[in-house]
Amino acid sequence: MYLLELAGQDDRFAIAEAATAASDVTPIAAGLATARGLGDGFETLAFAHRASDLLGTTGATVDSAVALLDAATLDRAGSVAVRARDVRGTTDVDTQAAERALGQVLVDRGFTVDLDDPDHVLQALFSNTDDASAADPGENGVAALGWLTVETDRAFADRQPTDRPFFQPGSMSPQLARALVNLAGAEPKTTILDPMCGTGGILLEAGRVGATPIGGDAQTKMVRGTRQNLRELLDGDWHVYRGDASHIPIADDSVDGVVFDAPYGRQSKIEGDLEDLVADALAEARRVASQAVVVGDRSWAETAEESGWVVDATFERRVHRSLTRYIAVVR
Ligand SMILES: C[S@@+](CC[C@H](N)C(=O)[O-])C[C@H]1O[C@@H](n2cnc3c(N)ncnc32)[C@H](O)[C@@H]1O
Incomplete structure (x- = not known):
């Protein structure tokens, strides 16, 4: 024991x-x-x-x-x-x-x-x-x-998002990113996909536990920035593409876990309806993997169920007065 x-x-x-x-x-x-x-x-x-x-x-x-x-x-x-x-x-x-x-x-x-x-x-x-x-x-x-x-x-505690070559406000803490990739099944010889990778924080932690990270983002700026971060901070293989999370350019059942931090409602860059985007991304996640972790500034658990996932657990993590992150672990 x-x-x-x-x-x-x-x-x-x-x-x-x-x-x-x-x-x-x-x-x-x-x-x-x-x-x-x-x-x-x-x-x-x-x-x-x-x-x-x-x-x-x-x-x-x-x-x-x-x-x-x-x-x-x-x-x-x-x-x-x-x-x-x-x-x-x-x-x-x-x-x-x-x-x-x-x-x-x-x-x-x-x-x-x-x-x-x-x-x-x-x-x-x-x-x-x-x-x-x-x-x-x-x-x-x-x-x-x-x-x-x-x-x-505990080395990740010394590595703040602000120290990375590419940084944007709102980046997730490495500690939370590490926990999310673990919850999605990251370990050596696995592949973890973040189809909304932003600055690449989730991909970095997936790589650091020995998984091969694959990331995508709709914005060219994010794709370039994530590539720069991974090039400078990660040893080993990784892949980053520009693309829409509602059409993930990856074959069925080809990754071990998906993690994504959906855009927050108050962000303005999102074209189309956020609900539809997350529903489509969850459906795509289900096509390529058998487990996923979805994060957002609201709970996406119900949307995940509507996409055919079974919700394993949900968590709320208060970041500051005006941001609580909602996490759903789905299978
Ligand atoms: C909340 S941010 C992710 C932040 C990231 N976890 C980090 O620590 O930097 C959401 C990301 O989704 C991207 N995004 C928005 N719409 C998208 C879409 N349709 N397909 C793929 N990515 C999209 C945005 O460009 C943004 O980088």
């Missing part, structure tokens, strides 16, 4: 993404989940920080965590470090005291402590559930202990 430390504030979204690279992902407290198995893709997740080999869970106090570790079977040897976290600041646990007390348990069991380059890192994660209706939220708290197994690659 694994312990997952989720990222962001929306656990339901993080768990949906994590489920693309882990099995039986189950929430246990704010920002924490367990999983039965881990796949190779875990490292590429945008909304997870780490996975650990779960030792056990108990109440969210240092004493309970110490008792749990005392009683645990520790099937490893070498040097250790303890990293304690108050996940999202939901508990009032003193994490330094937790690290000292848990470290002492490990020393008593014969381990040496090496804070700089330990053979094993013990994660001690303290969190309360988000259930505000609980009479005493502290009672619902969890302390979870586990040996660190894998950390996700």
Whole structure:
């Protein structure tokens, strides 16, 4: 069993993404989940920080965590470090005291402590559930202990859309783009299509997880800009064409997943009716792939159903006061 430390504030979204690279992902407290198995893709997740080999869970106090570790079977040897976290600041646990007390348990069991380059890192994660209706939220708290197994690659956090050779306002964050391509099935040896690629942010993340990205956009400026971004920022194969998302120039069933961020209602560049465009793009997506993720400033879930897709999950992500992004994952 694994312990997952989720990222962001929306656990339901993080768990949906994590489920693309882990099995039986189950929430246990704010920002924490367990999983039965881990796949190779875990490292590429945008909304997870780490996975650990779960030792056990108990109440969210240092004493309970110490008792749990005392009683645990520790099937490893070498040097250790303890990293304690108050996940999202939901508990009032003193994490330094937790690290000292848990470290002492490990020393008593014969381990040496090496804070700089330990053979094993013990994660001690303290969190309360988000259930505000609980009479005493502290009672619902969890302390979870586990040996660190894998950390996700956070490099995308340093790569802002504004740093790319071609940038336009409204570009999606690399973290969200990464999650969307994961939800659409991106992994090595897959092909991911964004038929409304804009500045190419979704294509970049598809490429970075090892998929071959294919992008299209109706505007020559976007096609040129995306090509420039991919040329300078991505190793490996990619293809970008100019074309209309309602007539995708690709053979039936020839890509593994489609992701697109539909134009927003307030954008003026859209010729024709936005509803018709998205409906047509969804129908075309269904012709070329068996899974898709559609994003917009309104929910396109109903339109997706009308195009024959089955809606797997929907999410809302508030960007700022006047923009909420609606996400539908469809099969
Ligand atoms: C919301 S933007 C995509 C933004 C992109 N995710 C990014 O981060 O840069 C929507 C894109 O759809 C394109 N578009 C509009 N109508 C289109 C159509 N009929 N076919 C293909 N692309 C279209 C626009 O040119 C625009 O680049």
